[in-house]
Amino acid sequence: MGLQNSASLPPQSPAAERDDSQSFDAHPDLPLDSDSTPKAASDSTDTNTTDINNDNNTTTTAATDPPTSHTLHFRAVIASLAFTALCSSLEGTIITSALPTIAADLSQNPTGNHSNNGTNSNGSSFNADSTNIESSSTIWIPNAYFLATVAMLPLMAQAANLFGRRWLTLLSVGLFTLGSGICGGATTMGMVIGGRVVQGLGGGGIALMINIVLSDLVPLRQRGKYMAIVQMVSAVGAALGPFLGGLLTERSSWRWVFYINLPIGGTSFIALFLFLRVSHPHPRTPLSTKLARIDLLGTTLFLAATVSILLGLTWGGTLHPWSSAPVLTPLLLGFAGLALFTTYEWTLAPHPSLPPARVLLADRTAVVVLGVTFLTTLCTYWAFYFVPLYFQAVQTKSVLQAGLDALPLFAGLFPFAIVGGLVMGRTGRYKPLHLVGTGLLTVAFGLFSLLGEESSTAAWACFQLVGAVGAGLPVAVLLPAMQASLRGGATGTPSSSTSTTPPTPAITTPVTTPDTTTSTTTTPTTSSTKEPNPNPDLDLTALATGIWTFTRAFATVWGVTIPAALFNNACASRAASSISIALTSSSPSSQQATEAATAAATATATATAELVRVLTPLRDGRAYQFATRAFLIEGIRDEGVREVVRGVFRDSIRVVWYAGIGFAGAAWLLVWLEKEVPLRTTVDSRYGLEEGQKKKGGDEEAGSKSEEKGDTV
Structure with missing residues (x-):
C-alpha cells in the first residue's frame, strides 16, 4: 500500500479530494484511535487506516515497510x-x-x-x-x-x-x-x-x-x-x-x-x-477561504511581542544600561505579549499557529526537546562569537586570522552533525546523542575558561574540537525527536490500558461512515480530549517545525546578547577598578592586588593618562565593540597599558565561559527528562514528491476499497 497519500484519516475518497471541506472533519494529524501502547502509536505510519492492537492481533503492514528508495x-x-x-x-x-x-x-x-x-x-x-x-x-x-x-x-x-x-x-x-x-x-x-x-x-x-x-x-x-x-x-x-x-x-x-x-x-x-x-x-480550496484561515490576530500579537523583546535586547548595553527603564520596559512588555499570544492561541484562536496545548503541553519530551534546543543553540552561538573574540582580544590576532583559528570549532561541527544523524538512523535512538552532545559542550566551556594569552595552538585547537563534537552531535537529531514525540501524542493513547476495543470503522472506513458508529465503538470514556480538530491548517509537522525553528532562531539572539552583556559588565567592573586605582595612585591592599591593578598603580603619569583613556569606553559598557586587534595595537601606544587591557579582556572572557558552563549544564540535565520514542521508517506526510504521488495513487485507491470491504464484514 502506498504511503505518500495515505496521511488522512480516514483515507480520502475521490469526493474528498475534490472538496477539501470533507477532509476537515477528521484531521489527519489528530486522529481518533485507540493504540494500546505508546510504541504502537509511534511506530505506526501516518495513514492510521489500521491499528496496532495487541489484544486482537491486528497490525498494519505499513509500519514495517522498508524506507522508500531515493x-x-x-x-x-x-x-x-x-x-x-x-x-x-x-x-x-x-x-x-x-x-x-x-x-x-x-x-x-x-x-x-x-x-x-x-x-x-x-x-x-x-x-x-x-x-x-x-x-x-x-x-x-x-x-x-x-x-x-x-x-x-x-x-x-x-x-x-x-x-x-x-x-x-x-x-x-x-x-x-x-x-x-x-x-x-x-x-x-x-x-x-x-x-x-x-x-x-x-x-x-x-x-x-x-x-x-x-x-x-x-x-x-x-x-x-x-x-x-x-x-x-x-x-x-x-x-x-x-x-x-x-x-x-x-x-x-x-x-x-x-x-x-x-x-x-x-x-x-x-x-x-x-x-x-x-x-x-488542499489545492482547490478558494484563495478567500485560505486567507480567512490565517491567524492575523495571533500574528499581530506575536510580532509586537517579538519586536518589543528585540528592542530591549538591542538597546541593552549599547544605547542604555541593562537596568534602565528603556531596556526593562520593552523586555517586560515583550514577554507579557508572548504570554498573551500563547494564551490566545490555545484558547480563542479559531485557526491557531501553534500546536494545541493538549498535544504540546501534555508531551513532556516535546517540551523538554524545545528547552534543550534553546539551550544548545544558545551555547553554540555563544561559542561561535566568543572563540573568535578570544583570539582578537586576548591573542591580538586580526579578524581574518581569528576566523582561521576558529575553524576547528566551525568546521569540526559538520562531520559530527552527520555522525549524529547516521547514528540515529542506524539505532533509532536520539537521547544518548543528546546526552553526549550537551555533556561535551559543558566540558568544552570549562576548557575554554583555561585559555589565556600564551595558550598553545594544540590546546585551543583541541578544546574547540571538543566543543564541535558537543554542538554537532545533537544539532540534527533534535527536531526529529520533537516530531516523533508529538506524533505519538497526536495519535493518542487511551487512558485505560485494559481496553480491548478492536479497531473501529472510524479508523478504517471512508469519510461516509456514520458518526454514531464511530462514537459508540472507538472512543474511550476518558478520551474526549482527543477529538479530531476541525481546522484544516493544523498540520503538526509544519506547526511543530515552526515552533522549533522559532525557538532555535530566538536562541541565536540570546546566544549573542547574554555573553555580550556579561562581557561588557565584567569589563566595566574591572576597568572601573583599574581607573580608580590609577587616579588615586595608591598601592593596592593585599585583598585588592591584581595584575591589572598592580600595573596601573606603578605606571607613569603618561601611562596612567593613557590607561584612563583606553579603559573609559570599557568602563562605560562598550567593551564588546572594542575587543579587537585594531584597538589593542593601533589604539594603545604604551605596551604596559596594552597588557593591562589584555588582562581585563582575558578575565572578562573567562567570566563569560563560566556562565556558559551553567547554561550547557542545564541542557544536559534537561535531557534526562526525555523519553525515547520509537522512530518511524516510513514517510508520514501528505506532502510528498508529485511523481511519487502519481505512482502510488492507483495502489492507494485500490487499498482503500479493499479496506472498506474488509471493515464492513
Whole structure:
C-alpha cells in the first residue's frame, strides 16, 4: 500500500479530494484511535487506516515497510535545499566583519552617493567612531535581520499548510535575494536596514521551509542524516562568513558582502523551481477561504511581542544600561505579549499557529526537546562569537586570522552533525546523542575558561574540537525527536490500558461512515480530549517545525546578547577598578592586588593618562565593540597599558565561559527528562514528491476499497 497519500484519516475518497471541506472533519494529524501502547502509536505510519492492537492481533503492514528508495528527483531536491541553506547561513555571519566599514562609509556619505569602493582604509585601521557601533541606526543592521527572521515564523508555518510548501519556499528565496540586492545597492543607512528586513523575512522562511520539506520527504528515523547534510552546508556558510566578509571588505567593497548572495540565490531559485514539485492536500480550496484561515490576530500579537523583546535586547548595553527603564520596559512588555499570544492561541484562536496545548503541553519530551534546543543553540552561538573574540582580544590576532583559528570549532561541527544523524538512523535512538552532545559542550566551556594569552595552538585547537563534537552531535537529531514525540501524542493513547476495543470503522472506513458508529465503538470514556480538530491548517509537522525553528532562531539572539552583556559588565567592573586605582595612585591592599591593578598603580603619569583613556569606553559598557586587534595595537601606544587591557579582556572572557558552563549544564540535565520514542521508517506526510504521488495513487485507491470491504464484514 502506498504511503505518500495515505496521511488522512480516514483515507480520502475521490469526493474528498475534490472538496477539501470533507477532509476537515477528521484531521489527519489528530486522529481518533485507540493504540494500546505508546510504541504502537509511534511506530505506526501516518495513514492510521489500521491499528496496532495487541489484544486482537491486528497490525498494519505499513509500519514495517522498508524506507522508500531515493530517486534522482529526490536527490536533486535535497541538493537544492542544501544549496539554499548556504544563502541564509552565509549572510548570518558574513556581516560581522563588514559592519564597522559599512557604518563608516555610509556616515561619510550622507548625501547618498556611493563612495569610491565602499571601504574605509581597507577596513583595517582602528577608528573609534567606526568601532563604536552604538548608534541607533548601525545596530539595526544585524538586528533587523534577526527580527524579521524570528517574527514571521509562526505565520509562515501556517501559510505552508494553507498554500503549500513549494510556493512558500520560492517566495522565501526570492525575498532573500531581493533584500540582498537592496542592501548591496544601498546609498543610505535606511536602505540597508530596509534591505536587511526583506533579507530576514526570506532567511527565516528558508530555514523553516527546509526543515518542513525534509520532514515531509524523509522518514523520522532517517531524517537526522539528511538534516545533517543540509546543516553541514549551512555550517560551511556560517564558517566562511567572517573570513569572506573580511576578505571582500578589505580587497573589494563591503557591497559584495550582499552582492555575493545574488548568484547564489538566483541559482537556488531556479533549482527549486525545477525540482521542488511536491503535493498539496488542499489545492482547490478558494484563495478567500485560505486567507480567512490565517491567524492575523495571533500574528499581530506575536510580532509586537517579538519586536518589543528585540528592542530591549538591542538597546541593552549599547544605547542604555541593562537596568534602565528603556531596556526593562520593552523586555517586560515583550514577554507579557508572548504570554498573551500563547494564551490566545490555545484558547480563542479559531485557526491557531501553534500546536494545541493538549498535544504540546501534555508531551513532556516535546517540551523538554524545545528547552534543550534553546539551550544548545544558545551555547553554540555563544561559542561561535566568543572563540573568535578570544583570539582578537586576548591573542591580538586580526579578524581574518581569528576566523582561521576558529575553524576547528566551525568546521569540526559538520562531520559530527552527520555522525549524529547516521547514528540515529542506524539505532533509532536520539537521547544518548543528546546526552553526549550537551555533556561535551559543558566540558568544552570549562576548557575554554583555561585559555589565556600564551595558550598553545594544540590546546585551543583541541578544546574547540571538543566543543564541535558537543554542538554537532545533537544539532540534527533534535527536531526529529520533537516530531516523533508529538506524533505519538497526536495519535493518542487511551487512558485505560485494559481496553480491548478492536479497531473501529472510524479508523478504517471512508469519510461516509456514520458518526454514531464511530462514537459508540472507538472512543474511550476518558478520551474526549482527543477529538479530531476541525481546522484544516493544523498540520503538526509544519506547526511543530515552526515552533522549533522559532525557538532555535530566538536562541541565536540570546546566544549573542547574554555573553555580550556579561562581557561588557565584567569589563566595566574591572576597568572601573583599574581607573580608580590609577587616579588615586595608591598601592593596592593585599585583598585588592591584581595584575591589572598592580600595573596601573606603578605606571607613569603618561601611562596612567593613557590607561584612563583606553579603559573609559570599557568602563562605560562598550567593551564588546572594542575587543579587537585594531584597538589593542593601533589604539594603545604604551605596551604596559596594552597588557593591562589584555588582562581585563582575558578575565572578562573567562567570566563569560563560566556562565556558559551553567547554561550547557542545564541542557544536559534537561535531557534526562526525555523519553525515547520509537522512530518511524516510513514517510508520514501528505506532502510528498508529485511523481511519487502519481505512482502510488492507483495502489492507494485500490487499498482503500479493499479496506472498506474488509471493515464492513
